[in-house]
Amino acid sequence: MTNEPASEPLAARFGDDMIAMSVKGVLINGGKALLLQNPRQELELPGGRPDAGETFQQALRREVLEETGLRVKVGRYIDTWIYDIPAEGRVRIITFVVYPEPGEMQDILRLSAEHSKAEWCDIKRLPQEPLLPGGYRRSILLAAGAA
Numbered sequence: 347m348t349n350e351p352a353s354e355p356l357a358a359r360f361g362d363d364m365i366a367m368s369v370k371g372v373l374i375n376g377g378k379a380l381l382l383q384n385p386r387q388e389l390e391l392p393g394g395r396p397d398a399g400e401t402f403q404q405a406l407r408r409e410v411l412e413e414t415g416l417r418v419k420v421g422r423y424i425d426t427w428i429y430d431i432p433a434e435g436r437v438r439i440i441t442f443v444v445y446p447e448p449g450e451m452q453d454i455l456r457l458s459a460e461h462s463k464a465e466w467c468d469i470k471r472l473p474q475e476p477l478l479p480g481g482y483r484r485s486i487l488l489a490a491g492a493a
Contacts, residue, residue, distance in 0.1 A: 365428070365436040369393050369406045370482070371444035372424060372489040373416075375452050378466035379486045381478065382413060382457070386431075389465065389478045391441065391485065406442060414464065415456030417447040424488050427481035441485040 370393035373380040381389040392413045396405035403420040410418045421443035429437045446452055455464045467473065469490050472483050 365438055366395060367438045367440065368395050369402045369409070370439055370441045370485070371406050371410050371418060371420070372441055372486055373410075373418065373444050373446070373452070374469065374486075374490055375446075375466065377470070377490075378468055379472070379490070380414070380452075380455075381465050381467050381482075382461040383463045383465070384461060388476065389467070389473060389482070391482055392444075393441075402440060402442070406444065410444060413458045413460060415454075416450050416452065418444040418450070419447060420444055425481070425485045427484070429479060429481055439481055439485075441482075441489075443489045 370391035372391060380392065382392055384390050392410045393406055394409035394413070396402060397408075400408070406420050407418060410416055424441040424443060426438065426440050429439050431437060457464055467478075469486060472478055472486060475483075
């Protein structure tokens with residue numbers, strides 16, 4: 347085995363199995379989960395795609411900070427699922443529990459331009475699909491121990 351760079355594109359080597367990846371964080375406070383409204387008018391967990399060389403944990407800390415203004419610690423892995431986004435393609439979603447760093451005010455969020463609003467949704471009354479995709483719902487319930 348050599349360390350030579352591949353001469354063909356990744357898609358050619360791996361075929362159609364290559365899909366985008368996104369890491370998302372489940373932040374629960376007082377029985378409520380933080381959800382953000384995206385441009386498709388869906389609710390989603392904060393997070394996003396890792397940059398080259400980032401671990402999932404590094405990417406998740408960076409993305410949550412960018413999207414909400416909150417500094418978080420990344421906890422345990424929750425779930426992985428494939429999301430078929432209409433007109434955009436498939437994305438592998440990897441979810442983790444996240445906790446606010448000491449001193450972070452969870453009631454004061456600074457949203458990025460990626461989201462139009464933030465909601466603290468009661469875990470016992472989570473929205474249904476299509477507003478909240480089922481994989482996000484399952485991740486929240488698994489994180490809360492309610493699944």
